[in-house]
Amino acid sequence: MASVRFLQTSDWQLGMTRHFLRPEAQARYTAARIDAIHAMAGLAGKHACDFVVVAGDVFESNLIASQTIRRAMQALAEMPCPVYLLPGNHDPLDAASVYDTDTFTACCPENVVVLRQPGPYVVSAGVEILAAPWATKNVLGDLAARALSGCEADGTVRLLLAHGIVDVLSPDPNDVSMLHLEAMEQALGKRIIHHVALGDRHSRLSVGVSGRVWYSGSPEVTSFVEDAPGEVLIVEMDSAGGHTVQSEQVGTWSFVDLRRHVDTSADLEALQHELAGLRPADRTVVRTALTGTLRLADKARLEQILAEADDLFAGRFTWDRHEDLAVIIDEAELGDLGVGGFASQAAQELAELAAGSGEQAVCARDALSLLYRLAGGGVR
Incomplete structure (x- = not known):
């Protein structure tokens, strides 16, 4: 009976940049994506994997x-087993393919195989990978179905390796590149194939009813909408129908959405405590969307809390589309500023503008908050 154990991953997108990261954070984010390969090498050894498959988009473009190429190849050379790379829509095998560059050709270690042609690749006796590589960024048809064409159940343990969105998840019913889930499930039911490893989706997800069609997700988080990023899968299967899937964490970065309502000092204290609990801060990106109504003193305190977060986190920015903060300004607080002369007159004019609406009012409220902090009213 043929059996096999392998590590499934995808969507490394090495070289990816995120616009909300400062240069020093972007450098660490880039390095983390290479670090994930080292972590995978450790897992492949720990689980005695026969090989590793990358289901598309190894590179960002x-x-x-x-x-980036050299560092990736150096990391891949540490893998204790063969690694099979599937070109995806980000790095297709077109005329400008990264896989045909002099750098890649010179640096590619012996244990790395680029799956250039659709169809079967013999991994070992009785074990095959059915590859569905992208030859262009715009494909016409179901590449997984093409890879399956002509295959029959003959006792060979087969893994279908493809990249793209399955039809049950696609928002566009007219997308000609969709992968048809029913055809995969039928092939699985007939034991033509025994597992489907998919790339394109950056969150771990099992689709279909067989429990054998899996997206591993990206080994490092790439956006705020991913459900289970930063993982790889350890898959074991055999010709008799045995099949297990185990997820393992390799990612070290987090993208966190904080949508909170703040009206009181207690709300701000809770927000500050929540931010302090996000670790490691230098590998965490926070997107805040705050709503509520604050007094001028509390608005100044909020700005200081966020300023401290800006310094600590890899990235912290406001989700403007969902931010809705109002500021209450009264004469008592203006009097607490303890400023006179032109500064007092300016504060009064800002207060009048802040009572209005629009961009000018927002700027006026921000200016008053800053003045409050500079005058010693804010939290130090």
Whole structure:
């Protein structure tokens, strides 16, 4: 009976940049994506994997820095088993393919195989990978179905390796590149194939009813909408129908949405405590969307809390579309400023503007909050 154990991953998108990261944070984010390969090498050894498959989008694009290629290949050379790379829609095998560059060709270690042609690749006796590589960024048809064409159940343990969205998840019913789930499930039912490893979705997800069609997700988080990023899968299967899937964490970064209502000092204290609990801060990106009504003193305190977060986190920014904060300004608080002369007159004018609406009112409220903090009213 043929059996096999392998590590499934996808969507490394090495060389990816995030616009909300400062240069120093972007450098660490780039390094973390290479670190994830080292972590996978450790897991492949720990679980005695026979091979590793990357289900598409190894690189962010075909126009990638040579440094990224060299560091990736150096990390892949540490894998204790063969690694099979499937070109995806980000790094297709077109005329500008990264896999055909001099740098890749020179640095590619012996244990790395690029799956350039659709169809079967013999991994070992009785074990095959059915590959569905992208030859262009715009494919016409179901590449997984093409890879399956002509295959029959003959006792060979087969893994279908493809990249793309399955039809049951696609928002576009007219997308000609969709992968048809029913055809995969039928092939699984007939034991033509025994597992489907998919890339494109950046969150771990099992689709269909067989429990054998899986997206592993990206090994490092890439956006705020991902449900289970930062993981890889350890898959074991055999010709008799045995099949297990186990997830393992390799990612170290987090993208966190904080949508909170703040009206009181207690709300601000809770927000500050929540931010302090996000660790490690230098690998966490926070998107805040705050609603509520604050006094001028509390608005100044909020700005200081967020300023401290800006310094600590890899990234912290406001989700403007969902931010809705109002500020109550009264004469007592203006009097607490303890400023006179032109500063007092300016504060009064800002208060009048802040009572209005629109962008000018927002700027006026921010200016008053800053003045409050500079005058010593804010939290130090």
